[in-house]
Amino acid sequence: MQIDVSDPSPSNSPSSARPPGGIADRLWQAARVEFALRGYHGARVQGIARRAGCNVALLYRHWPSKKGLYLEIVRSICIEVNQILDQAVTREEGAVGMVRAYLDAMLADGQGAQILMREYLDGSPFVLQLMQEDPAMASPLGRYTHAFVEGPEEKRLRPELNPRLALITVSGFASLISASRTAAQPFLDGPITIETRKEHLAEVLLHGLLRATTGS
Secondary structure, three states, rough: OOOOOOOOOOOOOOOOOOOOOOHHHHHHHHHHHHHHHHHHHHOOOOHHHHOOOHHHHHHHHHHOEEEHHHHHHHHHHHHHHHHHHHHHHHHHOOOHHHHHHHHHHHHHHHHHHHHHHHHOOOOHHHHHHHHHHHHOOOHHHHHHHOOOOOHHHOOOOOOOOHHHHHHHHHHHHHHHHHHHHOHHHHHOOOOOOHHHHHHHHHHHHHHOOOOOOOOO
């Protein structure tokens, strides 16, 4: 499945760490679009500036480099995702709550999901750099992993499954589906709402593709 190559719509999350107003905000939004469409290596500062309707010099007035801008955007996406996951952890709904939280986070910001998916495909070098520079960014992973096996027994991860591997699988799957949302549309019979898509994905992740059978 190809990653969506259409112009992704911007995030409307109120917790976004983007700069407030003016040319910095336009550059931030333009950079998100360019990084979502082309990844870090394919995006050019000239393209970002052109999309924002300004010159490159103004970009460098706000960020020291393309890398610095990209790191701040990736950091802001991770923070927004973590805020949604933290709320799920407090509800103690086990694997059910964490799966739905990941789907909520990724489907709410398709643009951010595209940026993360391209980062994953490149081997996650900048996510790893952020974690090395700020260990606090990695610390929630332990909480999220543990949350898969907390809560009511019927909502917990099956004991034979690895919680950390489950977390990675759910995160990657949710990112991929959100990133390829528009690209998958031609293969569907018609438009599908985000809520319908979310419920379908949650069902697949939590209960699989096969019909439940009863033991003899």
